[in-house]
Amino acid sequence: DKGTYDYYMLKEIDEQPVVIRHLLDKYFDDAGKILLGDQLLADIQAADRLYIVAAGTSYHAGLVGARMLEQWAGLPTEVHVASEFAYDQPLLSQKPFFIFLSQSGETADSREVLQNINRAGFKSLTLTNVSNSTLWREATYALPLMAGPEIAVASTKAYVAQVTLEAILAYALSSRLDLDLEKELSRIAIEIQAIVDDKLTFKRVAEELLVNSQSAFYIGRGVDADVALEAALKLKEISYVQAEGFAAGELKHGTLALIEDGTPVITLLTQPKTAGLVRGNIAETQARGADTFTIATKSLATDGDGYVLPDVDPLLAPLLTVVPTQLLAYYTSLGRGLDVDHPRNLAKSVTVQ
Numbered sequence: 231d232k233g234t235y236d237y238y239m240l241k242e243i244d245e246q247p248v249v250i251r252h253l254l255d256k257y258f259d260d261a262g263k264i265l266l267g268d269q270l271l272a273d274i275q276a277a278d279r280l281y282i283v284a285a286g287t288s289y290h291a292g293l294v295g296a297r298m299l300e301q302w303a304g305l306p307t308e309v310h311v312a313s314e315f316a317y318d319q320p321l322l323s324q325k326p327f328f329i330f331l332s333q334s335g336e337t338a339d340s341r342e343v344l345q346n347i348n349r350a351g352f353k354s355l356t357l358t359n360v361s362n363s364t365l366w367r368e369a370t371y372a373l374p375l376m377a378g379p380e381i382a383v384a385s386t387k388a389y390v391a392q393v394t395l396e397a398i399l400a401y402a403l404s405s406r407l408d409l410d411l412e413k414e415l416s417r418i419a420i421e422i423q424a425i426v427d428d429k430l431t432f433k434r435v436a437e438e439l440l441v442n443s444q445s446a447f448y449i450g451r452g453v454d455a456d457v458a459l460e461a462a463l464k465l466k467e468i469s470y471v472q473a474e475g476f477a478a479g480e481l482k483h484g485t486l487a488l489i490e491d492g493t494p495v496i497t498l499l500t501q502p503k504t505a506g507l508v509r510g511n512i513a514e515t516q517a518r519g520a521d522t523f524t525i526a527t528k529s530l531a532t533d534g535d536g537y538v539l540p541d542v543d544p545l546l547a548p549l550l551t552v553v554p555t556q557l558l559a560y561y562t563s564l565g566r567g568l569d570v571d572h573p574r575n576l577a578k579s580v581t582v583q
């Protein structure tokens with residue numbers, strides 16, 4: 231039920247703080263111990279390489295999760311688009327372990343891959359929002375995303391749930407002592423609330439920057455590049471504005487040619503080690519007339535930036551940066567008079583290959 235909302239998408243964006251709290255309740259006990267199952271963790275630790283397989287927004291969540299598994303837990307991890315993996319399988323390591331990410335648990339491309347790897351006798355884990363779905367039933371292990379039903383075709387809260395649960399998993403497999411993940415995630419839930427309470431800022435920016443544009447670019451480095459892909463997908467999907475997200479360093483290798491007077495360039499800037507380089511990239515686009523809007527964390531922000539987020543552990547930044555991009559897509563779709571929840575040509579769950 232949409233309640234007082236015009237569209238499910240906005241309701242689901244607003245639910246994101248609660249989704250994180252549900253995950254904290256489910257996966258941390260009262261003493262702060264992580265509850266994921268010892269056998270699952272042992273099986274992952276016994277693998278020599280992890281393969282994350284997913285589609286669309288879930289694939290973008292996988293890109294972030296892979297960085298956490300590699301950088302926090304030291305586990306080599308590859309991320310693959312399911313429709314590619316199913317027919318062009320990469321050379322596998324000796325002891326692979328598979329992680330499937332899927333809101334619906336029914337995506338046909340991912341199911342095809344799971345069937346193949348089950349035949350080969352490899353172990354797997356599905357993270358899904360739908361308990362008892364096909365990917366849930368057919369994987370060795372399954373964990374719920376706790377996001378509650380996601381109705382809008384554009385996925386929002388499932389992404390936040392996936393990134394949060396991947397963080398919990400990577401943290402459980404790591405020996406990080408410098409981060410209290412439970413506390414950090416609780417704080418992030420509060421900060422997401424502050425962003426969604428600031429909706430009108432993003433409505434205004436969408437109207438000024440995107441509603442009347444033919445195209446838009448999202449740039450960033452590291453996890454910010456991963457979120458740039460997701461931001462562009464969301465904008466394309468519901469507003470039909472041609473959008474591209476990519477690693478900021480790639481600008482000068484081609485895309486800079488497309489920047490002209492008034493081209494919207496939205497930058498995500500949360501990674502201290504590359505912030506200086508990203509500033510240079512923003513300047514390159516401004517020199518060609520781009521209309522820039524920058525979403526930066528506090529200690530990296532400068533006066534001209536559009537929106538400032540609180541500082542956060544660098545690999546958890548996607549949980550914050552994705553929210554403004556969801557709101558920008560929402561208000562662009564709304565401003566263009568479109569049916570936000572039902573974009574043309576698309577289905578919520580893609581059950582054909």
Ligand code: M6R
Pocket residue numbers: 285286287288331332333334335336337340383384385386463464467578579580
């Ligand atoms: O149910 P799944 O997570 O497996 O679905 C994967 C994609 O079809 C899905 O994320 C799609 O890209 C969304 N409509 C994006 O908003």
